[in-house]
Amino acid sequence: RKEVEQDPGPFNVPEGATVAFNCTYSNSASQSFFWYRQDCRKEPKLLMSVYSSGNEDGRFTAQLNRASQYISLLIRDSKLSDSATYLCVVTAGGTSYGKLTFGQGTILTVHP
């Protein structure tokens, strides 16, 4: 089983749609959780951190369920510029200092 699993998609949605991505992780000792965004042939960029209480940043909402080891990202009112690969990222606990483990990414294409 992969340490971080995501549905690779691709998701093709029209502008204005709401889309949700899911992610599961296998290491129950994981400490921190993030969503990164990666545009084609560019570097990953932090989209948002994910907290147990859930957090929102504009059109983006992230949720964490530690009991189920599940992370989600909701994008409302999709824009063309949201087209990218969304990476679910988890840091290990214990002695695996700061190590980021990436999911394989979910591809989103927003079309007019």
Next chain:
Amino acid sequence: DAMVIQNPRYQVTQFGKPVTLSCSQTLNHNVMYWYQQKSSQAPKLLFHYYDKDFNNEADTPDNFQSRRPNTSFCFLDIRSPGLGDAAMYLCATSRGENIQYFGAGTRLSVL
């Protein structure tokens, strides 16, 4: 302004010819990381420096080495590149275990 700078952006080398990729940062972060990302795959951590302490991932081939002469700079040396080493190489930095910031990457081609 870019805070994690990788040079060059594109590097072409020949099979077996050593190559060095460079990363510099203006963030004064104490941790620097090197990742390898192949097409349609997630970034894979090769190694990281926590201050001057080098930490190699167990599955990183011996062909890959790194140097960190000071806080700001970190180098990735590939001693004998093979065709399978063609990839995007990403440098990232963080302050402790906090958020990692990535450079734009160096895309390596091996002929």
